[in-house]
Amino acid sequence: MALKFEDKFAFGDMGFSYARKGKGSPLLILHGAGGPDMWAGEFERLSEHFDVILPNHPGFDGSRCPDWLEAVEDLAYLYLVALSAWGLRDVRVVGHSLGGWIAGEMAIRSPQIFHRLVLVAPGGIRGTDGFAGNNFVWSKEETAEQLFQSDDLRQMFLAANSDEAHALTLHRSRETTARLVWSPRWIGPALNKWVRRIDTPTLFIWGKQDGLFPVAFGREFSSLLPDSELIELDDCGHVPHLERPGEYRAAIDEFLEVSS
Numbered sequence: 001m002a003l004k005f006e007d008k009f010a011f012g013d014m015g016f017s018y019a020r021k022g023k024g025s026p027l028l029i030l031h032g033a034g035g036p037d038m039w040a041g042e043f044e045r046l047s048e049h050f051d052v053i054l055p056n057h058p059g060f061d062g063s064r065c066p067d068w069l070e071a072v073e074d075l076a077y078l079y080l081v082a083l084s085a086w087g088l089r090d091v092r093v094v095g096h097s098l099g100g101w102i103a104g105e106m107a108i109r110s111p112q113i114f115h116r117l118v119l120v121a122p123g124g125i126r127g128t129d130g131f132a133g134n135n136f137v138w139s140k141e142e143t144a145e146q147l148f149q150s151d152d153l154r155q156m157f158l159a160a161n162s163d164e165a166h167a168l169t170l171h172r173s174r175e176t177t178a179r180l181v182w183s184p185r186w187i188g189p190a191l192n193k194w195v196r197r198i199d200t201p202t203l204f205i206w207g208k209q210d211g212l213f214p215v216a217f218g219r220e221f222s223s224l225l226p227d228s229e230l231i232e233l234d235d236c237g238h239v240p241h242l243e244r245p246g247e248y249r250a251a252i253d254e255f256l257e258v259s260s
Contacts, residue, residue, distance in 0.1 A: 003040050005056045009082045014068050016078065018055040022047030025115070027092040027256070028079070029054040030099030033177040034239075035061045035169070042094070042241060045249075049258050050092065055079065057098075059176030062169040072098070072124070072180050072188060076105035083113060090115040092256050097121055097212070097238065098177065101188055108194040117202040118252050121213050121238050122221070123181065124188035125195070129216040132186040136178055146211030147238040186213070195224050202228040203255045205248060207236030229255075 005017035019036075021043070027050035031039050036056050046052050057075060059065030068074065079102065083091060092115050095103030100122020107114055123132070133146055140161045144154040160166045181187075202225050206218035215232055222230040231251050233244045241248045252258075 003036055003043065003054065003056075005036075005061075009055075009085070011078060011081050011085075014066070014074075014078055016055050016058050016082075018053055019043065020051070020053045022050050022052045024050045025090060025092065026051045026053065026083075026086075026088045027094065028052075028083070028103075030079075030093065030095040030102050031055075031057065031060075032097030032099050033060075033173055034097075035173055037061070038239065038242060039096070046094075046258075050256075055082075057102075057176075059179075060173045062172055064172065065176040065179055069176070070179070072101055073105055073190065075102050076109065080106055080110055080113075089113050092116045092118075094118040094252065094256075095120065095122060096241070098123055098181070100124070101181075101191065104191050104195070104198065105188060107200055108191060108197045111197055111199050114200040116256055117198070117200050118205065118255060119202060119221075120205045120240055120248075121207065121210055121218070122204075123186045123213060124191045125217055125221045126184075126187045126192045127214065127217040127220055129220065130214045132214075132217075133212040134185065135212055136174070136182075136185075148243065149207070149209050149235050149237045150243050153239070153242060195221075198225055199227060201255075203251065204228060204230040205240050205251060206230065206232050207238060207240050207243065208232050208234050209236060210238045212238045 003019050093103045100119040101124030144157045148154045204218050206215045222228045236243045
């Protein structure tokens with residue numbers, strides 16, 4: 001399912017496109033470096049309960065990285081500006097990987113506007129037990145092995161990479177990701193320094209076999225936030241909402257107070 005990003009938000013020469021659907025309390029989905037399409041199913045599902053906004057990060061999904069985008073913090077500030085311009089408060093956030101890092105940067109700056117945070121294998125935290133995987137040197141086969149436990153998902157990933165147009169999209173996303181997280185690799189100095197400002201109830205969801213961000217990072221991240229919970233999913237890699245959709249949905253629906 002391909003998403004359509006027909007709406008635009010601009011702040012000076014900065015901006016982003018986004019998809020928006022549903023009614024009710026606002027919910028922001030922040031996708032990871034793999035792009036927004038892997039969140040299409042959750043976008044549709046959650047829009048039955050919330051006013052769901054899914055930005056397409058500049059420089060991803062085939063677009064070129066704009067000159068103004070130099071750090072993860074740039075996206076955090078831009079999305080905070082957008083939420084303010086839209087008059088949104090008590091916002092629920094679901095952020096995956098890079099998107100989880102963006103959500104964390106937003107929450108340390110403006111914790112008062114968020115109602116609940118779901119951080120799915122987020123980047124940004126400095127782990128003291130091991131290092132983040134170096135996805136920039138992995139072959140596509142290694143990437144599939146490190147990100148997914150499911151053979152079906154690995155084969156889908158490899159098939160997508162064999163398509164020239166899709167491979168170009170992924171390449172541009174990887175270039176933007178490298179620009180944002182290269183040094184220090186996958187670490188947010190401000191996030192690590194100010195993480196205790198996050199007083200929003202937070203749910204972490206992590207695959208125990210995540211080859212990019214070890215689950216030990218999740219235990220450490222969660223330990224820094226008194227109002228947080230960590231759910232570890234077995235036989236699961238870096239993309240829990242695709243590999244363990246039943247357990248994932250049950251966990252976030254209860255936490256986000258999804259009405260039946």
